[in-house]
Amino acid sequence: MVMDTIGVGLISVGWMGRLHSRAYRALPDHFPELGVQPRLVVAADPVPEAREQATERLGYERAVADWHEVLADPEVDVVSICSPNFLHREMAIAAAQAGKPFWIEKPMGRYASDSRDIHDAVQQAGVITSVGFNYRHAPAVERARDLIRSGRLGRITNVRGSLLADYSSDPAAPLTWRFERERAGSGVLGDLLSHGLDLAQYLVGRIASVTALAQTVITERPLPGAGIVDRSAAATGDTKPVENEDYAALLFRFDDGAVGTMDSSRVVHGPHAEYTIEVYGTAGSIRWDFQRMNELQVCLDGQEAAGYTTVYVAPGDGEFARFQPGAGTAMGYDDLKTIEAAQFLASVRSGRQLAPSVADGLAAASIVEAAEASLADGAWHEVARVDGPLTFDAPTPVI
Ligand SMILES: NC(=O)c1ccc[n+]([C@@H]2O[C@H](COP(=O)([O-])OP(=O)(O)OC[C@H]3O[C@@H](n4cnc5c(N)ncnc54)[C@H](O)[C@@H]3O)[C@@H](O)[C@H]2O)c1
Structure with missing residues (x-):
């Protein structure tokens, strides 16, 4: 070829x-x-x-x-x-x-x-x-989306998301750009909840309004020394205030009446990268955890007595078959980025926006914006509407 x-x-x-x-x-x-x-x-x-x-x-x-x-x-x-x-x-x-x-x-x-x-x-x-x-590209997330969109879960009633990480749980870890408002913007709202909110919109639909609370748990960190300033940078003796939130929790309503909750921390002890989303409907539910990326917990109508069944992703789920031959052999995090690269370059070649677009990026940022307004006044806030091309609303991309 x-x-x-x-x-x-x-x-x-x-x-x-x-x-x-x-x-x-x-x-x-x-x-x-x-x-x-x-x-x-x-x-x-x-x-x-x-x-x-x-x-x-x-x-x-x-x-x-x-x-x-x-x-x-x-x-x-x-x-x-x-x-x-x-x-x-x-x-x-x-x-x-x-x-x-x-x-x-x-x-x-x-x-x-x-x-x-x-x-x-x-x-x-x-x-x-x-x-x-x-995280959209995980085959288990694609399977969940298929189940939701085909109506197998019935009418979606509520969503529960949680993004718990320990990447900043060490108070001695240096103050990199992630902790400064001028260079990062928000803390976990932008860094982790933008992922979770995009997933919620990709699976269920547009989030219309939100209310939030937040806190900064580790309020000061040591300044990093010279060189490559990333998470592993060595710290100096001086400290500086952390300017954005380590923890945030949201309540939200979808356009179609479903409701949701989502929280996130970057300073917990225990979970490393426990990014979960649960979707509940009148006829079933699903639960996904990034730390067990190749598994989907599923409970469908008629199976309530057994509770969740663990389904391993298999050829036919998203792009799994391009990476592994059969269920039980795991895909990895880097593979999700390979799928993203393919969606990007397939979009460039065809002129059709298959990959998550800047409209999707703005849609997630608009929810964070409404959450930050809520942090200031304690009220519910409408999310500013974004017009397309929103790929979270579109059919699942086929490359
Ligand atoms: N998709 C995900 O799950 C995910 C995960 C981690 C980070 N991110 C995002 O990726 C972005 C980068 O994060 P990271 O973890 O790779 O950061 P990082 O700190 O590891 O790397 C940032 C790089 O930017 C370079 N840089 C600084 N100033 C520059 C300039 N003027 N011109 C060019 N390069 C410059 C630095 O030298 C450094 O090499 C952020 O927006 C972050 O939120 C996304």
Whole structure:
């Protein structure tokens, strides 16, 4: 088969930048019929060690310090934006204006205002986009969506989500960009609940109104030293206040009358990455936990006496068959990003927005915006409506 080469430019070589790169590399192996061979052209990061990783380990032809060079490069057809949140707005708007389709990490900007500006620039430029809502692509989530959409759970009455992580539970861990309002925006609301809220909308539908509470559990952290400032950075002796929430809880109502609750913490002890969603209907229910990504708990009408049954994902569920031959052999987290890369490049090739779009990114940010308004006054707030292309409302993407 003749493969079309697509030139990739990467902005920021942190955890997500490395993962996007692995996803592009894995794509031709898992999605051969797409006929696409990503070519890793250039990566940008101001940190010299990150640039060295890009060329030595990840396979980029070149690495540069200034991200503008990525957008100006005529050999770059698509761009991955994997920078800290405060840089998303400027980079994404510049990519749209340069006519480059882009795949951006969530949360899309710090605040809904950043997301709205990115969304508007994309509407004007008409470029294809993708947002890193990777949990959508888990085959168990796709199976749950099929069950919900086919009516097997009856009328959906309530949703319960929880995103509990321990990645910041050590008070001695340094104050990286994630803890500053100017560079991150919100705390767990944007970082973790944006994933959970997107999942709730992908499975059940549009969230219409919300009320919230939040707290900052660890109020001060040591400043990081020099070098690559990520979660593993060494701390100095000085401390600085944490400016955003470690914990948040939401109550919400869907458009169609179903209701939901969702909470999140980044400082709990016990759960590592326990991201769960439960959907209850008049005829059945499902429960999914990212830590057991390949399993779905299902209880359907007539099986109530047995309670939940554990179903292992199998060929036929989402894109599982592209990764493993049969149930019980597990897919991994990186595979979700390979599916996201495939949805992105399939969208670019066909001109049809299959991957989660910047409209989906804005929709999640708009719920966070309403939650933050609720934190200020304690009231319920309507979520600002976003017009398409919302892929959470669309049929499940077929590549
Ligand atoms: N989809 C997911 O599940 C998921 C998981 C983790 C992070 N994220 C998101 O990915 C984004 C990046 O997070 P991360 O964990 O990779 O962060 P990170 O801290 O590991 O890496 C950030 C990188 O950005 C680089 N950078 C800083 N300033 C820059 C500039 N001016 N130009 C170019 N690069 C610059 C840093 O040097 C660093 O290499 C965030 O928006 C985050 O919310 C998403």
